Amino acid sequence: MARRPATPDLPPEDLVEKIVDVDVATEMEGSFLEYAYSVIYSRALPDARDGLKPVQRRIVYQMADMGLRPDRPYVKSARVVGEVMGKLHPHGDSAIYDAMVRLAQPFSLRLPLVDGHGNFGSLDDGPAASRYTEARMAPAAVAMTQGLDEDVVDFVPNYDNKLQQPGVLPAAIPNLLVNGTSGIAVGMATNMAPHNLVEVVAAARHLVLHPDATLEDLLRFVPGPDLPTGGKIVGLDGVRDAYRTGRGAFRTRATARVENVTPRRKGIVVTELPYMVGPEKVIEKIKEGVQNKKLSGIADAVDLTDRQHGLRLVIEVKTGFHPEAVLEQLYRYTPLEDSFSINNVALVDGQPRTLGLVDLLRVWVDHRLEVVRRRTSYRLAKRQERLHLVEGLLVAILDIDEVIQVIRTSDDAETARTRLRSVFDLSEPQAEYILELRLRRLTRFSRLELERERDELVEEIARLQAILGDDALLRTVVSDEMAEVAATYGTPRRTVLLEHAGGTGLAGVAGAPTSAKAAAAPLEIPDTPCWALLSATGLLARTAEDVEPVRGDGTVRSRHDVVASALATTARAEVGALTNRGRVVRLSVLELPTMPPTDGPPSLSGGLPVGEAVALETGERVLALVPLGADAPPVALATVQGVVKRVVPGDVPANRDTWEAIGLRDGDEVVAAALASDEDELVLVSSDSSLLHFPASQVRPQGRAAGGMAGINLAAGARVVEFAVVRPQDDAVVVTVSGTSTALPGTQAGAAKVTPFSAYPGKGRATGGVRSHRFLKGEDALILAHVGPAPARATGAGGQPVDLPPLDERRDGSGVPLAAPVHAIG
Incomplete structure (x- = not known):
């Protein structure tokens, strides 16, 4: 018979069940606040300094700690996940x-931080499992973690207090603005749009050197978001509200154009979709709209997207329907037009705050100033420590025999x-260092090396002390590093x-009109004189009959943009779009949106993107608008290889939509x-x-198939960067921008010079010309030039104005550094 275990002797009070009365409301309030704080601070909201949530920061840091640099082989994603989790x-x-996965998706982030290898998903499908994919750091992640070993940020314990992790990354890239973010916390959420790195860095550099800069100052550099998937942002009022208050909204539209998808039927070809919208979602909504009778005139919708050609969604339009009106329907009832709500909530000093553009940039700029200050202090201490050892070693080498005697007799x-x-x-460190000295260092050559190292250390220490002692010099160092980041990683x-x-030619037309109804709308427009305009940012428009965009001196006025080409025509005429491939494409002026009348200069910001009006090949762009017809005046053009030609490009049969204006050699293209x-x-x-000008009469007009004649004698490795026509009545100026030929286009500001055209003597055709710009140290080429009527205006890639220096009478003087990269001058 089994014996029952003996009951241990316990005090009577321990045998009594203890029940503590707690107010449920108080307990729930305390527990919920603790949970909410954990979600806000540790999971859902990014830090305003590096723009990363804790899990993202840990992934990037752990990959850096594992040595998964961009030049190293990929490793399994499961391994990275395991290291981060453990x-x-x-x-x-x-x-x-x-x-x-999100850090690796180029359609989610403007500048991915993870280089993924394998199926990392798409806008319509999820990624493969972590055991099937591989990853390593993207180049941008290196800039985010650079300097972690130099005490630039504070480290904090991990979850079990056994390891250390950075509380924030050094973040040489303004990640929060460049890549944006989204997250839902408890009682608050964040949703931030991506931006262009070059533009954000330009604004940050301006803020570094001008700490009291206003929002209007920064909007010159950051005109609006730059989404990873491209597309169009329609309406900038909401964007400006978000930049001012931290909250706003804007609409995004797909990039689409009308093409002949079959010999008898037109279609709408979509090449860029709104941010975070996939083609399958669009096709699904189109099918629903057709079934619900909201959409009509659509025969089929096919997704022809592939890795070689990118996104291509073809929507076939039924015969008898106006494609532009169908596109307006699609914008209204499908995700081809979507909205994006901005809510700039991020952690500042551990507290969630709603930030405008100035605050977002200021937090990152202050962080970079602190990072560079701590890095400089760390390097100063290391170099002072090294100098101390080198000085002790030099003392020992000067009397090495006695040193050896002292050591041997000890x-x-x-x-x-x-x-x-x-x-x-x-000192004790010096004595210890001498005791560990190898005998091979006791040579005369080693002494010279030590003396050279001592001199270099003294110079480096003086430089570092100067940075720490001068706030202006520290800000200059930070600004220069920002410029280097933009040049390295900018696109x-x-x-x-x-x-x-603006937009499609029949903007605002509702319903699904038949061809008769669609044709009736253009008949209401009289064939009045107007101007067809092409802006430097690639927008097409025409003026209303009562708008005069051209001054008496021939210059074109435009708000927020410069006009690259203006052609006098009529509302019902046709003009040609001349591309850099020497191709002319027929274009109807009637299909161009009309600029609304304004009290000041007209604006092309509501114009039609040239890619929607003209079917362009990869790398092809429209340079100018030219007249059509055999009686049209000749057009002069020049190529990169220095060839010039005058031609009547529009002398072709009326049934042809595209033709060649010049026979180009291999590798050559038209400049202007x-x-x-x-x-x-x-x-x-x-x-x-080199600048060369000569009378146009020296170039006789030729046929379209001709290859032109020699215009300028180019030196080895040189190319033509600007071609222009100057009329006798023009008070013309020459604008030259110098820089580095190896830098990525659009990432370097360069140095500009504005000089009267009259300062340059003329020479004969096919000669070398005269020098127009003197290069300084670090400059080796003109990255941009402009010749045209004064005053010249410069804009950035988003159409924001960039100030040019005042007029300089010196023909071959050097330039003045610009505040931001220049995209175009007009």
């Missing part, structure tokens, strides 16, 4: 992998260290900014084109700063 983030592998290392300190007046703008809808009579001057500017 050491830093104990919240589950799925949450870590989801965050890692009983142990401690005695030798003490005697060295007393005999040679050394051109992808998203077109439109002040208002303009109308030119015999009395005008043709001007060519080369990348090595």
